[in-house]
Amino acid sequence: MLHTNRFGSISLCSNVQKKSILDTNIIRSAFHRQTWNFRPQIRSIQDRGILLFYHTEKAVSQNLLLTNCSMSSIASLNSDAKFELHRNVADFKPSVWGDYFVQHASESMEFDQNIVAQIETRKNDVRNMLVSKIEKPLAKVHLIDSIIRLGLSYHFEDEIEEILQHVYNDYAENGELTNFEENLCSLAVLFRLLRQQGLYVSPNVFNKYKDEKGNFSERLLSDVEGMLSLYEATHMMVHGEDILEEALVFTTTHLESIANQLSCSYAIQVKQSLRQTLHKNVPRLEARSYISIYEHNPLHDENLLILAKLDFNMLQSLHQKEFGNLCKWWKELDVPNKLPYARDRIVECCFWGLGIFFEPQYSQARKMVSKLFVIATLTDDTYDAYGTIDELELFTMAIERWDNSCLDSLPDYMKFLYRTILDFYEEIEVDMRNEGRGYVLNYYKKEFKIYIQGYMSEARWLTSKHKPTLEEYICVSRDSAGYALLNIICYIGMGDSAIEDIFKWVSSWPKIVNAAAAICRIKDDIMTSEFEQKRGHVSSFVECYMEQYEISRQAAIQEGQRRIVDAWKDMNEECLRPTKVPMPFLTRILNICRVMEVIYKDKDNFTNTEGELKTFIKALLVDPVPI
Ligand SMILES: CC(C)=CCC/C(C)=C/COP(=O)(O)OP(=O)(O)O
Numbered sequence: 001m002l003h004t005n006r007f008g009s010i011s012l013c014s015n016v017q018k019k020s021i022l023d024t025n026i027i028r029s030a031f032h033r034q035t036w037n038f039r040p041q042i043r044s045i046q047d048r049g050i051l052l053f054y055h056t057e058k059a060v061s062q063n064l065l066l067t068n069c070s071m072s073s074i075a076s077l078n079s080d081a082k083f084e085l086h087r088n089v090a091d092f093k094p095s096v097w098g099d100y101f102v103q104h105a106s107e108s109m110e111f112d113q114n115i116v117a118q119i120e121t122r123k124n125d126v127r128n129m130l131v132s133k134i135e136k137p138l139a140k141v142h143l144i145d146s147i148i149r150l151g152l153s154y155h156f157e158d159e160i161e162e163i164l165q166h167v168y169n170d171y172a173e174n175g176e177l178t179n180f181e182e183n184l185c186s187l188a189v190l191f192r193l194l195r196q197q198g199l200y201v202s203p204n205v206f207n208k209y210k211d212e213k214g215n216f217s218e219r220l221l222s223d224v225e226g227m228l229s230l231y232e233a234t235h236m237m238v239h240g241e242d243i244l245e246e247a248l249v250f251t252t253t254h255l256e257s258i259a260n261q262l263s264c265s266y267a268i269q270v271k272q273s274l275r276q277t278l279h280k281n282v283p284r285l286e287a288r289s290y291i292s293i294y295e296h297n298p299l300h301d302e303n304l305l306i307l308a309k310l311d312f313n314m315l316q317s318l319h320q321k322e323f324g325n326l327c328k329w330w331k332e333l334d335v336p337n338k339l340p341y342a343r344d345r346i347v348e349c350c351f352w353g354l355g356i357f358f359e360p361q362y363s364q365a366r367k368m369v370s371k372l373f374v375i376a377t378l379t380d381d382t383y384d385a386y387g388t389i390d391e392l393e394l395f396t397m398a399i400e401r402w403d404n405s406c407l408d409s410l411p412d413y414m415k416f417l418y419r420t421i422l423d424f425y426e427e428i429e430v431d432m433r434n435e436g437r438g439y440v441l442n443y444y445k446k447e448f449k450i451y452i453q454g455y456m457s458e459a460r461w462l463t464s465k466h467k468p469t470l471e472e473y474i475c476v477s478r479d480s481a482g483y484a485l486l487n488i489i490c491y492i493g494m495g496d497s498a499i500e501d502i503f504k505w506v507s508s509w510p511k512i513v514n515a516a517a518a519i520c521r522i523k524d525d526i527m528t529s530e531f532e533q534k535r536g537h538v539s540s541f542v543e544c545y546m547e548q549y550e551i552s553r554q555a556a557i558q559e560g561q562r563r564i565v566d567a568w569k570d571m572n573e574e575c576l577r578p579t580k581v582p583m584p585f586l587t588r589i590l591n592i593c594r595v596m597e598v599i600y601k602d603k604d605n606f607t608n609t610e611g612e613l614k615t616f617i618k619a620l621l622v623d624p625v626p627i
Pocket of ligand 1: 377380480483525
C-alpha cells in the first residue's frame with residue numbers, strides 16, 4: 001500500500017517507516033542544498049528500500065529537480081524498489097472496431113473517373129442555378145440552405161458569400177431586416193444564414209409573430225415548418241437577445257408536444273433537430289441525415305440530391321483510407337499491448353479529426369489532429385489513472401526537457417509514451433521545416449508543456465487529497481484540457497494560410513477560445529465526473545461547485561449547463577463580422593465544440609463507444625449513401 005507523508009517538500013513511502021523521518025530529513029536537506037552531492041545519500045537510502053518521490057508544486061515550478069538533481073538516480077530508485085504501488089486503474093472496454101479499418105490502408109486513392117466527371121458536371125449545374133438571374137432572390141436562400149445542409153457548401157463558398165452579401169445589402173438596413181414579406185420559415189432561414197455567414201441581423205424582425213400580450217402567437221402552432229426554422233435560428237443567439245430566448249422556449253415546447261403526431265418525414269426532422277440542433281451538429285453528420293430528409297421532400301432538386309450523395313460517398317472513401325492509415329500506424333505501434341491500461345480509441349480519435357475538418361484539402365490537418373487526440377488520450381489515462389505520483393513527476397520533468405536523452409530515466413511503459421510524443425513532434429517538425437514554417441514548433445511545444453503541467457497539478461491534488469476551489473479548478477483544468485494545444489495543431493495542419501499572427505492570437509486565449517474551452521471542459525465534466533469520482537479522480541467542475549456553494553449535484557450540473565449556454569453566446573458573438581481572424585480558423589473552434597456536443601450528449605460516448613458513437617462512425621465511415 002502506498003503511504004504518503006508530507007514533510008515540507010519531500011514525501012516518503014517505505015516499508016521501513018520507522019526510519020523514514022530520519023531519511024526524509026537527509027533527502028530534504030540534500031535537495032535544499034541543491035548540489036549534486038546528495039546523490040550518494042539517495043543511493044544509500046535506496047539500498048534500505050525506500051521509494052522516494054518529490055511532489056511539491058513549488059519545487060517543480062522552480063525546476064529544482066530539473067536543474068539540480070539527476071533524474072536517473074530517482075528513476076532507478078523507482079524501478080529498483082520493490083513496492084506494491086497503488087494505481088487508479090480504470091477498467092476501460094476494448095475497442096469496438098478491432099482492426100476493421102486497417103483494410104482501407106492498402107486501397108488506392110484513385111477515384112472512379114466517371115464519378116469524378118459526373119460530380120464536376122453536376123457541380124457546374126448547381127453553380128449555374130446559384131448565379132442565375134431570378135426575380136425572387138429569396139428562392140436562392142432556400143437553395144443555399146439546402147447546399148449547406150447537404151454538406152456541399154465547400155464547393156460554392158464564393159457564390160454563397162456573394163449572394164448573401166447581396167441579400168443583406170437589399171434587405172437589411174442597419175441590421176434590421178425590412179421589406180421582407182415572406183413567411184416565418186423563409187425569414188428564419190434567412191436570419192440563420194446571414195448570422196452563419198457572420199452578418200449581424202436584429203432578431204426584432206420576429207416581433208411581428210407575437211400577439212398583443214407580447215407572447216409568440218398561438219397561430220404559429222399550425223406552422224410546423226415555421227416553428228422548426230425559428231427553433232433552428234434561435235441557436236445563433238448572442239447575449240441580450242430575450243426575444244430569441246422566448247422563441248427557443250416557445251418552439252421547443254410546442255415542437256416536443258407535436259413531434260409524435262406529425263407525418264413520418266416531418267416527425268424525423270423535428271425529432272432530429274430537437275435532439276441535435278444543426279448549429280451544434282458535426283457537419284458530416286448533419287449532411288448524412290439531411291440527405292435523407294431532403295430526398296423525402298417532394299420539392300427537392302434531383303441534381304442537387306445526386307450531387308450530395310456522390311460527393312458524400314467520394315469523401316467517405318477518402319476518409320476511410322485516412323482512417324485505415326492511422327489504424328495501421330496504431331497497430332504497428334502495438335499500443336494496446338504496450339499500454340494495456342489506456343483506452344484503445346484510435347477510431348474514435350479519427351472521428352474527432354473528421355469532425356473538425358472534413359474537407360479534402362485538410363487531409364494533413366485531420367491526420368495531425370487525430371494523432372494528437374490519440375496521444376492525449378494515452379497521456380490522460382497515464383496521469384488520471386495508471387501513473388503513480390513519482391512516475392508522473394518524472395514524466396513531467398522529461399516533457400519539460402523535451403529530449404530523447406530523458407528516455408533512460410523513465411519507467412519502461414512511460415518510455416513508449418514519451419517516444420510516441422517526441423516521434424509525433426519530429427514528424428510535424430519535418431513537415432513544418434519543409435514548408436518554411438518552423439516557427440510553429442515553439443508554439444506547439446510550449447502549449448504541450450502547459451498541458452502536461454495541468455495534468456501534473458491535478459495528479460498532485462489527487463495524491464494530497466486537495467479539494468481545489470472552483471477558481472483553482474477552472475485555472476488548472478483550462479490547461480489540462482489541452483484546448484489551446486488542440487487549436488494549435490489544427491492551425492499547424494491548415495498550411496500557410498495560418499500565419500504567425502494566428503498562433504499569437506490563439507495563444508493569447510481570446511474570448512472565443514475561452515468560451516470553447518469552457519464548453520468542452522464543463523460538458524465533459526458533467527458527463528464523466530460521477531464515473532471518474534468512483535475510480536478516484538480529482539474534483540471536477542461539478543464537485544468543486546457543489547462543495548463551494550453547498551448545493552446538490554443536480555444544481556451544480558444546472559449551473560454548468562447555464563455556463564455552456566452562455567459560452568455558446570460568446571462563440572456566436574465572436575463569429576460575427578468583423579472577426580478577429582478569418583472564418584476558417586473560427587470554424588475549427590466551432591467544430592471542436594460541435595464534436596463535443598455530439599460525443600458527450602447524454603453520456604461519455606468517447607470512453608463507452610458501443611452506443612451512439614459507433615452508429616455515427618458507421619454512418620460516416622462504413623455505410624455509403626445509397627444512390
Ligand atoms: C489535447 C487534447 C486533444 C485533449 C483531449 C484529451 C481527451 C481525449 C480527453 C477525453 O477524455 P476524458 O473525457 O477522460 O477527459 P478528462 O480526463 O479530461 O475528463
